[in-house]
Amino acid sequence: MRLGSPWLLALAALLPLVWPWRRGAARTAALRFPTLAGLRAVAPAGAARRRIVLAVLRLVALVLLAVAFARPQAGTAATKVHREGVDVVLAVDVSGSMLSEDFTLGSGRASRLDAVKAVVKEFVAARAEDRIGLVLFGARPYTQCPLTLDHGWLLQNLERAKVGMIEDGTAIGSGLATAVNRLRASTAKSKFVVLLTDGQQNAGRITPETAAEAAAALGIKVYTVGAGTRGLAPFPMQDIARRGRARRDGAAQAPMILWRDPTSLVALLLVPALAAFFLWARRRRERALAAFVAAALLPAVAPDVDRRRRTARAVLVCGAILCLALALGGPMWGFRWQEVHREGIDLVVALDTSRSMLATDVKPNRLGRAKLAVEDLLAQLRGDRAGLVAFAGSAFVQCPLTLDQGAFRESVDSIDVGIIPRGGTNLGAAIDASLEAFEGRQGNHQALVLITDGESHEGDVKEATKRAQERGVKVYTVGIGTTEGELVPAETGGYVKDRKGQVVKSRLDEETLRQIASDTGGVYLHAE
Known part of the structure; x- marks a missing residue:
């Protein structure tokens, strides 16, 4: 309890001055009459007592009025703190060996990855005011979560980390180099990488020593944590679990x-x-x-x-x-600030990362133009959650639904051709992964924006579109490229060729995109 204007309580100190004034006013006769006998006959009984009660009530009212002027307040106060925290990137190994069950959590066995997750959760809980990011690595590195103060979202991304989400292998050097690169532009006075792995380098082009030298040159400390025990460890034979889902609510003012x-x-x-x-x-x-x-x-x-x-x-x-x-x-x-339970729009953007997106029939290329379209879309969002799905021959939730536009924007910037190991364009997988990103909810407040050149090489697009229609999710398709087509640059130089040695020309398939939008109640747009 506090008072907004405590000095106004001084008005209560003036109340003792009211009593003498009232007594002086009472000495002046209201009625001039020689005898009171007639007054007693017509005066109501108990009038004197009522006058005393009325005087007390007036006094109480004046005291309460003075208290009201002082503005008593109760509740919680928000304090904005400006500080210089620490930037930390966690590099976590998700190779196949992390399934080894040589740890115990609670009353049962736990894999090395589960043990690492438990340790990371305790670490994050102890650093509430620091920005923390997450890099996963197997045979190649992958930025799972950029630097953020939203630790709830970070932990949800950690829960989504599964063995098998990246091709198997242990590229310690590449994982460490990616984590260091995430901290390169950081302006924090203190920044470091925590490397959590169980094995030796057996994949990747960058050696751990080279990555460590780069970290030292940038003034970034590296702390290594070994996950596992010496000797043999039991290894389960089981299917890889499906990816988890995440959700974050926001606050509005x-x-x-x-x-x-x-x-x-x-x-x-x-x-x-x-x-x-x-x-x-x-x-x-x-x-x-x-x-x-x-x-x-x-x-x-x-x-x-x-x-x-x-x-x-x-x-x-x-x-x-x-x-x-x-x-x-x-x-x-x-x-x-208040927590708002609302029914805003959940928007998932599915972005094509196949090699055909490197075609230059739009400038700078199809993928670059698609990223600009996503930036324009992001500028129109007002308090709505956005998620990102990257797809080529398969699809992956790059960024779960979030209100953090900064983190979403960093996820878009990190997308590049080749981020999905499997080549091709699977529009059906993109739609299914996007539906999974909606966390299983149904309603009229979900939309999918599918940005692609429209050439679907595999998957059943019609069945995926039907599932979106049944869920009530409208699909808005955005075509990137031209119907005349353009040659696709190859990774080693020149242009991509088919099995017959003919160069491949990628053309925008507007008919497929129009059909997807029409079947789900969406709209097709062509990005100029």
């Missing part, structure tokens, strides 16, 4: 009049009740005077009776009660 205790506003009902009481008392007083003296003689007999002063007093008392009732409600104006 809005200028408005807020009430700390809205139920206290019931006291406003006292105002009309008090006004009715004063009106009834006035009429009763007038009837008593009329029974005692004629109206024509009233100015001579009771010259100090002033109806206007009594009316003004009644208005002031009613106003004081009104202010007191409003003060009890605790009016607050301005901004406050």
